[in-house]
Amino acid sequence: MTLRNRLSADPRIKHNVVYQLLQPSLWQRLAVQAPSYLRSRLAGYPQTREALAASEWMRQWWYYSIELMEDCVTEGIYPAETPFLPRMLLANAELEGMECLDVGSMEGVIPTLMSRKGARRVVATDAIYHCYRKLLAVQHYHHVRFAFRQIGTLHHVARKLGADLGKGFDLINLSGLLYHVYSPFHVLAGVRPALREGGLMIVSTNIVEDPGCIMEFNAHGRFQEEANTFWYLSAPMLDYMLRYFCLEPIDWHYYRHPAETPRRTGGLSIVCRAVEDAGMARDDPWALASRDKSWEYITAMGPPALGRLPGSTIRYTAPQGPLPADWTDRLLERQVERAQGNAQSHTLRLTDDD
């Protein structure tokens, strides 16, 4: 019996392998990360367009379209006109000298942009090493350097990164993740302690258009057939969740999906400022009490850092807010219907200057 047949005959074997791969561990760093890194440093990369075009790099599956050498662009999954909202919002953040974290980086478009914008330290992450070799190649061809950390599932991300030990980040990008998890609240709670007071978090996810504070489940794949997709929050729910974790929305973009699902959906990207006590919580004794007393809050946030994180001075050049709670009724005011050029898309060119 071939290995493939054995795996399909008994899914427990496959599940055990995947389970182990999703555990960030020293052995994976030694067995997977270190050899890939050394190989990238020692063996190098194709040096001419012809060699690159004929190489395995251009034949692999890519998530993003990335120019590796002039006019040698990988074929990503997104049409050129699909806007990449977090990239558009990131363009307004002044990153010179800042420390940035990207959660779920795939081949590293966002960490590359963060580095090119002058960030002092950039940490890319992903659940497993599935895109690590491509991420190293992108760094090589784009002349940037940033760290990579495997984080497994998205629980307690701050703790896994050691951010609770007192350093933290000025800007965190959390995009394309909250619909991939059973509990968006747990994920946001686990990332939030890594953000410095005054820092920025860009949160992007799919939403269902609904005026209530709701989340709808992707039952029977009715929003997306993709098997790793669970919750679509409404915009008011997302706003409430952000404020609950002391993230005050200051800007957004919205991309309304074509009307192909039973309910109208879209992609929403929001920039928030980390504040001690967002407006909502001050006027909402329930939220204050919940943050003070609930076992969920205390355990999902992880043990409080012994020292306070340093504050952040990061600037955002185009704030629309602090946004009043009713901004979610006006999503279409900042609707992006199609990407106007690379800097709004999932395509990264060597000469892009966003």
Ligand SMILES: C[S@@+](CC[C@H](N)C(=O)[O-])C[C@H]1O[C@@H](n2cnc3c(N)ncnc32)[C@H](O)[C@@H]1O
């Ligand atoms: C849709 S991609 C988004 C990539 C990137 N953040 C962006 O916005 O373009 C989802 C990312 O999250 C990771 N991911 C998906 N499901 C996950 C899960 N359940 N736990 C941890 N990471 C997950 C994937 O490996 C990938 O990096």
